[in-house]
Amino acid sequence: MKVTVKYFGLVAEAADKSEEVMEFNGELTASELKEQCLYGLSIADKDSVQIAVNQNLDDKTTLKDGDEVALLPPFAGG
């Protein structure tokens, strides 16, 4: 199964990419995928990073082949 993961803000910076295709077998929820993607990245507050699946904010969905996942950190600059 393949899903596209899009990174934003300091997550993109920590991952050093704005997008990647992840391949895995079996079932995975959006939040499990987030954990895998953020593993080892230097992000102080991983809980604050929100997940969108196919442009819908949602962390509970079980992922399907071809899904697009976005990882959104909050930011506050102005």
Place this chain on the structure above:
Amino acid sequence: MSRYDRQIKLTEVGLEGQEKLRNAKVLIVGVGGLGCPAAMYLVGAGVGTIGLMDHDKVDKSNLHRQVLFQESDVGKPKALVAKEHLEKQNSEVQFEVYKEPLTIANAEKIIKLYDIVLDGTDNFETKYLLNDACILADKPWVFASIYKNEGQLSVFNYKDGPTYRCVFPKSTRQNISCEATGVLGVLPGILGTLQAAEVLKMILRVGEVLSGKIKLINMMQANEQTIKINKRPEEIEKIRKEGIAPVYIDCDLKNKEHWYLDVREVFEQPKPKGQKVLSIPFNDLTSRHKEIPNNQEVFVFCQSGKRSKNAIEILKNEFGFHNLKNVEGGIETIIDG
């Protein structure tokens, strides 16, 4: 011919719409990179009453993006200077100036005087405060945030729609400002202008308001996408029942053995954890100096190191403290992590 002729010609505006704009009251919280362009367009469009709130002064490093300000404004209060420039742009607009910060004490009261709030702030504490106060005052607010080359935009609490806490329920300590990361002036220019557009649509009751979704813009990569937000009714209910939930962002200090004195106001963040951190705001030092230990070294800090330096002078000259050391560079230099 009316100065608004070119917009009145639009079917979305017309004479009726122009009247709506004239009767509208918009509060701009934070007159910086986002607030400056937003204010200019709202004033240009003839929004009748505009509140300008900012407790900061114009700094030379603001000029590249805070397009209302000129070199001669450096050092002057932003809200006041903004009003002076905007008055020249459109003398038909009524301005209210607030030189104080938005706080738990004043937020709801001030917001109630307006129809819509435009968020030009640069920190999480004020964004959550705005969110909660807008829920209580039952007003929509137009949110925008920036990180380097990216922006987020949404309209919250519009017609019972989702709020900021529906997207980001928990606050975070990762308060990173434009000062810290850098930003090209055009990005807040784009976001602030989009915020003004959302305000105008709400006043005119036309088009599609960016409620129930958040727009993500990457200026460098020239792309954007919109993500749908679901309401988290429990988050909104909690604020309605319990009132504004203050965001206290805590942090650890590198050295836990030293005594520290925090002379910042109570709303200033982050708040260091620990038994040996005393918090006495600058203006209360005279009445509360007896709480400060005088038999061991105490490190005094504020946000930048300036207020703490003055605090030490006062405590030394008026109350004979000789055990105080200034934290040059402010709190960021003593935080762990």
